[in-house]
Amino acid sequence: MKIAVLIKRVPDTASVFAINPDQKSVATDKLKFVMSPYDEHAVEEAIKLKEANGADVVVVSLGPDSAKEVMRTALAMGADEGLLVTGAGTDSLTSKGVAEALAAAVKSIGAELVFAGKQAVDDDASQVAERVAELLEMAHASVVTKFELNGGTAVVNREIEGGSYTLELPLPAVITIEKGINTPRYPTLPNIMKAKKKPIAEKSLADLGLSAEALAPGVVLESLSLPRQNRRNHIIDGDTPARVNELIRLLKEEEKAL
Amino acid sequence: MRYGEYFNETHEQMRRSARKFIESEIAPYLADWEDAELFPRELYAKAAAAGFLGLGYPEEYGGLEADIFHRIAMTEEFIRTGSIGLVAGLFSLNIAIPPILAMGTPEQKRRFIPPVLAGEKIAALGITEPNAGSDVANIETRAVRDGGDYVVNGAKTFITSGCRADFVTAAVRTGGPGFEGISLLVIESGTPGFRVAGKIRKMGWNASDTAELVFEDCRVPAANLIGAENQGFMAVMQNFQDERISMAVMAHAAAELAYETALKYTEERSAFNRPIRAFQVTRHKLVDMATKIEAAKAFNYKVAASIAAGEYPVAEVSMAKNFACEVCDKVAYDAVQLHGGYGYAREYLVERIYRDTRILSLGGGTTEIMKEIIAKYLQY
Ligand SMILES: Cc1cc2nc3c(=O)[nH]c(=O)nc-3n(C[C@H](O)[C@H](O)[C@H](O)COP(=O)(O)OP(=O)(O)OC[C@H]3O[C@@H](n4cnc5c(N)ncnc54)[C@H](O)[C@@H]3O)c2cc1C
Secondary structure: OEEEEEOOEEEOOOOOOOEOOOOOOEOOOOOOEEEOHHHHHHHHHHHHHHHHHOOEEEEEEEOOHHHHHHHHHHHHHOOOEEEEEOOOOHHHOOHHHHHHHHHHHHHHHOOOEEEEEOOOOOOOOOOHHHHHHHHHOOEEEEEEEEEEEEOOEEEEEEEEOOEEEEEEEEOOEEEEEOHHHOOOOOOOHHHHHHHHHOOEEEEOOOOOOOOHHHHOOOOOOOOOOOOOOOOOOOOOOOOHHHHHHHHHHHHHHHOOOO | OOOOOOOOHHHHHHHHHHHHHHHHHOHHHHHHHHHHOOOOOHHHHHHHHOOOOOEOOOHHHOOEOOOHHHHHHHHHHHHOOOOHHHHHHHOOHHHHOHHHHHHOOHHHHHHHHHHHHOOOOOEEEEOOEOOEOOOHHHOOOEEEEEOOEEEEEEEEEEEEOOOOOOEEEEEEEOOOOOHHHEEEEEEEOOOOOEEEEEEOOOOOOOOOOEEEEEEEEEEEEHHHEEOOOOOHHHHHHHHHHHHHHHHHHHHHHHHHHHHHHHHHHHHHOEEOOEEHHHOHHHHHHHHHHHHHHHHHHHHHHHHHHHHHOOOOOHHHHHHHHHHHHHHHHHHHHHHHHHHHHHHHOOOOHHHHHHHHHHHHHOOOOOHHHHHHHHHHHOOO
16 A cells, blocks of 8 residues: 655744745745654654555655655655655645645555645645645545554544544545644664665656646735734732623723633 | 764754654753752663664664764754753763673673663763772772682772663773773672662762762672773773763763853843843854854864774874863853853753853863873873
8 A cells, every 4th residue: 555645844833933025935044944743743653554554655745855854854754755746836836736736746656545744834724635635536534633544444533622533434535643643753863874765756846747727826925924922911900800800801802812 | 064074964864853852752851850860760761762872883782873973963962951961871871881892792792782772771881989080090999800700899989870770881900000900890780799879969960870889799790801801991991082072072062052042042131221142242252152162063073083984083082072171161151151140040051051061071081181191192
């Protein structure tokens, strides 16, 4: 069986962020990059499945050449090979175009099972994996905290508000992974060395035969801004009932938090 | 500088693994371990499983083949925990195991090394004694051959990880006075007559335990003799080379952490209506720190590269240790200075760095002993 894992190189959320003067892009020169944390859990889940049942794990990413860094990490964790969609046009895609490209990439591999993080921590759009499922007409479950393979059926637990439920999906399927599902392993040096020799194939958007229409943006980015950090404080006096009432009023009327 | 001639993508990947490991297994608990003056024994097994303890040792003994810069990258990352003591304790095997690897029989290596690299057993190095520190050639712990055993009497002190070590690679006197009478013996802590006489309370390195050990008619099988009898001194000296370059790296890495911490602080802290970094004197101090660190680092890497290339640069290793430790002392001092009173408060990282780095110019041979070695090699 072939398992594709969709992974993304994202800025470490502990980095200091700045927006470029165009207000449409993030300044990247001071950022540290990592694999999106949910994707690490997705890679781990695929490797666990490989260890239990035998499988070929292919990590698939879209991005510049530097995306290979996180692909190497996945290979060092135990994935077998990589496929990077890169080159002209890849830097300006929105979730829609990325999904088109990744769907085509997954198809070219012939994967029966696709894992991805439940979202990428850079834009938090939670769109790509779902779109890939749609495009490839695969069954789909998101925010999965438990995964088992039962013959040709995936049995998963999904988190919902206040509980979880269990789903059965026929393969092929796309599964997005939530953090609690496993503990990603640390790549050890021998595996890091082995990963150097594992292949990472590259494909351009043209190689994948994608139409301009498929790649056209679904949304247009107007502008980016940093979260406003505006710290105010209120000190409330009085007895407890009065303080509670005043707190509720403040939250509702002045802070508009309720 | 990126030092691309020493570090490639594999070193970078390994740094990432180390950072992750530290983030989840060490950082959240470190303050407690510092207060408790011990870290949990389980950390050895965890660090082993994640591939750190065995780094640089042969695979046949459970190690992971690596080059010297993988070890350096790992040390640098672990120093960034801000607890130099933790690094010393967790990695005490790196001073205890190399003599066994270099001089032990295949049987001894198979017996002693794998459990340590797996994090199941703790190894310590026992050279220093109450009456012999710098003067290694005059150690007094005696090991007298009696049938198939050596009967050991004496004491060791300042033994890192000694309180809970499963064995100590110890220098003992089997022959006459001076360096020609010294042998290396693996003394297991379960041996009758082996006693931990005390845990030394210290200025820093609080996360690591430092022991006084006593041997009273301690019967150690002769099978635990590492190398030939009375040939131990050279092994001890050879081992010091590794320890010293490693301490030099610890010094530049700790200095770098102190510097970065101070750099950030000077941006956040204001006085006289401006960030303290707006004062030229502050900027110049920071520049001096950065300059010294860069020089120490570049020199350490250079010396390490020469070791990796098969040279045996004794004088340069001692120079590297002295230079980096002096840089580290000054940088740690200035980092505290830039923090004002907060630099003296436990809550602030530089306070610990200041305490934890003082030992670097004492342990593994003092600054003065390094200078004696350098002078000898330069044939003054
Ligand atoms: C936290 C900690 C951990 C340690 N861990 C270990 C360990 O795991 N294993 C181990 O074996 N040891 C360990 N040591 C011991 C350490 O290696 C010794 O403390 C060190 O070698 C110095 O020996 P000493 O303390 O006896 O000082 P001394 O030798 O008594 O030196 C005192 C002073 O005299 C100076 N001096 C001595 N001889 C000369 C000379 N010829 N010329 C000029 N000046 C001289 C020294 O430089 C020093 O300033 C540790 C020490 C500490 C503090």
